[in-house]
Ligand SMILES: Nc1nc2c(ncn2[C@@H]2O[C@H](COP(=O)(O)OP(=O)(O)OP(=O)(O)O)[C@@H](O)[C@H]2O)c(=O)[nH]1
């Protein structure tokens with residue numbers, strides 16, 4: 635899988651000024667974005683986040699999922715550390731695309747869980763592919779990561795591409811009444827490690 639690096643610029647945010655890097659995925663024309671802070675090419679493990687696009691959570695303030703909360707927390711953590719990288723991957727709806735995610739939400743409004751909804755539409759529970767991370771990280775000079783995630787599939791995928799994941803750091807934010815079933819399904823059916831949040835819910 636190949637990507638072309640397009641350009642870098644500054645991106646000032648609420649948490650500090652990041653460098654924004656644009657990458658074009660050759661086969662699909664998808665436009666991926668990476669925000670970095672500090673020197674990420676010095677060979678030391680980089681605080682990293684692979685964030686899959688969620689227009690509803692990241693940009694439209696949705697409470698149906700935890701994506702927007704995780705995005706903010708990851709940028710904040712990177713800014714606090716003064717060094718890190720967030721890969722904003724254009725694989726909306728776990729890879730099924732925005733229109734199909736809205737179809738899936740419609741089924742979820744009728745009682746299906748997030749996995750059942752995907753399956754009723756003829757998709758796998760999670761259609762994401764992290765192969766594109768390898769050339770992007772290589773371009774940035776990143777070889778090892780401290781990964782902010784609750785999703786063991788992301789750790790396995792990176793290790794499969796020859797990257798080192800020295801640590802997995804939990805990213806448990808945004809539990810609310812609208813996403814508690816969604817998060818329980820993530821933990822129960824998709825293997826996410828969400829210990830702290832479920833404990834908080836039980837209390
Ligand atoms: N199909 C589908 N996709 C969803 C639903 N809710 C959120 N998503 C998508 O799920 C993905 C979540 O991405 P991430 O937050 O990077 O990954 P994750 O698997 O939750 O793992 P973490 O690293 O622990 O956050 C995004 O692409 C969202 O658009 C849903 O109900 N159905």
Ligand SMILES: [Zn+2]
Pocket residue numbers: 688690691692699700701702
């Ligand atoms: Zn989301």
